Amino acid sequence: MTDKASEGLLILAATPIGRAADASARLAEALADADLVAAEDTRRLRRLCADLGVQPAGQVVSYFEGNEAARTPQLLEALAAGRRVLLVTDAGMPSVSDPGYRLVAAAVDEGIRVTAIPGPSAVPTALAVSGLPVDRFCFEGFLPRKPGERARRLAALAAEERTMVFFEAPHRTHAALAAMAEAFGEDRPAAVCRELTKTHEEVRRGALRELVEWAAGEVRGEVTLVVAGAPVGAGVPTTPEELRARVAEREDRGATRKEAIAATAKEAGVPKREVYDLVHRDPRGDAR
Template sequence: MLILAATPIGNLGDASRRLVDALGAAEVIAAEDTRTTQRLLAALGIENRPRLIALHDHNEKQKAAEIVALAAERDVLLLSDAGMPAVSDPGYGVVTEAAARGVLVTVIPGPSAVLTALAVSGLPTDRFTFEGFAPRKPGERRSLFSSLRDESRTMVFFEAPARVAATLSAMAEAFGVDRRAAVCRELTKLHEEVARGSLAELGEWAAPGVRGECVIVVAGAEARRVPLEVAVAQVLERTAAGERMKDACGQVALVTGHSSRELYQAALAAR
């Protein structure tokens, strides 16, 4: 079978017993960086020396079939450098190939930078969306944030330390300077830090430079109550495009301040 195994995102003490046992018994490991995996084995005191296959963004399409073919015959462990494979890391393509070929896929759960940052951010955790890394090009970044301006769920982003200040500035421009956010730096490591505040305040905090791996968590937009007739028009536009009335009302309710039931009844009457 194919086994997706979560590895520590900083603190080695977070390596689960299941992970240590699996690493000790593995014959084949597909790893984002084989050098990182070798260091992990050494740090955990594991003497096993499995076959290591490099699996990264540039070769996943080519390697997926080979790895799945091996997993059809024996257990293959799939690791990213840190956290859960396939979440902004290699692995998705291999899982897709395994599912298509009927090869069993399972998980050794463990650390996740996404969930760790969300939990410590101090922002709503009941509904959230993970957006991965923001685009590097300023124009593409502005376009993404503009499309997320009315997103009501808490948003989680990964970002490289050198781009945190620029990303926070672009977020403030798109979401408003008062939108609440948190920058979670070096999670589970010695110098872990969580900076909380408005996007404007965090932009000032990040201006001198930020070091270490970062996760940015941004509060969702508050529902803006718009005139009922405008909201109903949005619902009817969605249903005309083929969306179910119930689904359309639910989505429009998130950004207009009207209840889904109110919109449903009004839209029926307007038909």
């Protein structure tokens, strides 16, 4: 690690998810003082700066999904040279279903200091207004777009006991809710949080079957879905068929065979060897 690297600073700054007035004073100060501002959308950044009455003194560059891989080395060079780099996305906290993780990981590997300016985020906001338990929760981001992949992802979450938070596009909200009702049961409580903090904010609460009916009409705006977790002990795989299916689901999602067996054994509360033996034998009991 060089001396320059130790002087560089990467700042992840949360931006408003709806109203510019929710921006923090620290965000305005950082926008004005940063040596370089990397923004998911430079046009949105200019509008935010105008609303805040701020003029960035440093260079402004784009940093979005399409150029993230190519831009990261350039930003690392600036950080290694001792510059203060501010990363902002269109709304919420960078790296939370937005660009940022790649740069953070690279900066950490280079021994560059990383800090954050906290602020608005759709995840805790939706949890707070959902009316569902929030003492334990997990964030699942966006579901896969393809129906089969989406169904497998949700099937793997059927026994999740924590409240779950998802992001979804408005035109896929109905399909996502219908898939959740299929995987979790139509009576599972949930909430659809639309346009949070904005003028047309709307929170719909109810059983998944009710929300599926509501979403059959046109859904507009930014959508965050909050779904109650499974009752304690519900949906835990116990039969050989269920255990094999759960291992297969995890492998479909990218886990190695070893990882899938270990996770399934922990979920079911059985020894890993038992799951291993089941997976490596065909349904007739013959070793594969």
